[in-house]
Amino acid sequence: MNNAGSGTENTEPKSSYTGTQRLIARIGLLLIAALILLLIALLIIGAEPGAILSVLFLLIVVPCAIYGIRLYIGFLKK
Numbered sequence: 001m002n003n004a005g006s007g008t009e010n011t012e013p014k015s016s017y018t019g020t021q022r023l024i025a026r027i028g029l030l031l032i033a034a035l036i037l038l039l040i041a042l043l044i045i046g047a048e049p050g051a052i053l054s055v056l057f058l059l060i061v062v063p064c065a066i067y068g069i070r071l072y073i074g075f076l077k078k
Contacts, residue, residue: 020073025066027066028063031062032063035059036059038055039056039059
């Protein structure tokens with residue numbers, strides 16, 4: 001029997017990520033987006049080079065920190 005279109009069967013693939021990992025990913029995306037917007041704003045207003053470089057530094061450190069937190073959570077789960 002074909003249940004196509006009946007809406008009774010869940011065809012979405014099951015995610016292997018936990019709710020905590022999804023939350024950290026969303027927070028990370030928001031932080032990265034905010035840093036990019038801040039960088040654009042600093043470039044437009046002509047801020048000091050130190051401020052621009054600090055935002056660029058954070059754009060590198062934040063994803064690395066998120067990856068580290070993800071690894072740490074993975075070790076805690078095992």
